Amino acid sequence: MYSALLNLEGKMVTVVGGGEVAFRKVSSFIEEDCEIHVIAPSFIEEFKTLGHKVHRIYKCYEEGDCAGSFIVVAATDDYEVNKQIGQFCKRGHILCNVVDNKPLSSFIVPSTLKRGDLTISISTGGASPSLAAKIRRELEDKYDAHYGEYIARLGRIRNCVLEKVTDEVEKKRILKHIITLEPQELEAYEKSHFND
Numbered sequence: 001m002y003s004a005l006l007n008l009e010g011k012m013v014t015v016v017g018g019g020e021v022a023f024r025k026v027s028s029f030i031e032e033d034c035e036i037h038v039i040a041p042s043f044i045e046e047f048k049t050l051g052h053k054v055h056r057i058y059k060c061y062e063e064g065d066c067a068g069s070f071i072v073v074a075a076t077d078d079y080e081v082n083k084q085i086g087q088f089c090k091r092g093h094i095l096c097n098v099v100d101n102k103p104l105s106s107f108i109v110p111s112t113l114k115r116g117d118l119t120i121s122i123s124t125g126g127a128s129p130s131l132a133a134k135i136r137r138e139l140e141d142k143y144d145a146h147y148g149e150y151i152a153r154l155g156r157i158r159n160c161v162l163e164k165v166t167d168e169v170e171k172k173r174i175l176k177h178i179i180t181l182e183p184q185e186l187e188a189y190e191k192s193h194f195n196d
């Protein structure tokens with residue numbers, strides 16, 4: 001399966017289902033600048049913690065509810081309903097994750113660790129979602145909360161290098177050098193070379 005990071009800015013996302021799995025899938029969209037609709041006759045309490053960004057629609061799924069969506073997640077506990085949603089999306093070329101039907105899904109969701117602009121996604125291709133989550137937890141310790149600032153600094157320095165250094169060999173040398181520096185050394189490097 002092909003890996004990619006999607007730009008959801010201004011897009012409509014629809015999740016069908018109001019249980020634990022739907023809640024986890026909705027949570028993963030919260031930080032994105034998109035409109036989120038969730039359709040289910042009932043929702044678990046946790047949905048209240050998500051605030052006004054998530055539009056809850058209290059009804060059972062009906063054909064056509066996902067029309068106009070860029071991405072759909074079929075996350076009810078009804079295999080047939082999930083299948084109908086997947087088939088509707090397939091016909092309409094809408095990206096769709098069917099939580100209990102990998103063959104009908106146009107994408108599956110990896111376990112993801114985010115530290116600012118650093119994204120680490122782990123997938124087992126459906127063989128063991130629990131293992132994907134275990135590896136994510138292990139990496140959370142290695143790539144801790146400080147990584148956000150570290151990545152932001154690397155990004156700033158890279159932008160300066162791309163703007164100011166014209167020699168291609170020198171450019172590559174610097175970009176390879178900066179990732180060998182410890183966070184504190186990188187901070188000093190930025191101050192001495194690029195603070196103007």
Ligand SMILES: C[C@@]1(CC(=O)O)c2cc3[nH]c(cc4nc(cc5[nH]c(cc(n2)[C@H]1CCC(=O)O)[C@@](C)(CC(=O)O)[C@@H]5CCC(=O)O)C(CC(=O)O)=C4CCC(=O)O)c(CCC(=O)O)c3CC(=O)O
Binds near residue numbers: 025028102108125129
């Ligand atoms: C194919 C896929 C489709 C998709 O949902 O995209 C899929 C399918 C299924 N999952 C099932 C079970 C569980 N899934 C989890 C957890 C996660 N599942 C996720 C993704 C995926 N799950 C996709 C493949 C990803 C990959 O392998 O790379 C994660 C990574 C991302 C997310 O969901 O956000 C998230 C961890 C997030 C994190 O913590 O980091 C747990 C553990 C838990 O809940 O703690 C269990 C119980 C234990 C177990 O079974 O391992 C079942 C059986 C349901 C049943 O019992 O009937 C199916 C259906 C089937 O296999 O057909």
Ligand SMILES: NC(=O)C1=CN([C@@H]2O[C@H](COP(=O)(O)OP(=O)(O)OC[C@H]3O[C@@H](n4cnc5c(N)ncnc54)[C@H](O)[C@@H]3O)[C@@H](O)[C@H]2O)C=CC1
Binds near residue numbers: 021039043100
């Ligand atoms: N992909 C994954 O990561 C995982 C997938 N699963 C699968 O996900 C399914 C859902 O799991 P849970 O959220 O724990 O179930 P749940 O029972 O907690 O929630 C099911 C939700 O679906 C809603 N629903 C039922 N029929 C509907 C309809 N016609 N239209 C709209 N909403 C409807 C219910 O109101 C409820 O909110 C399970 O049946 C299982 O097969 C389970 C674990 C992990």
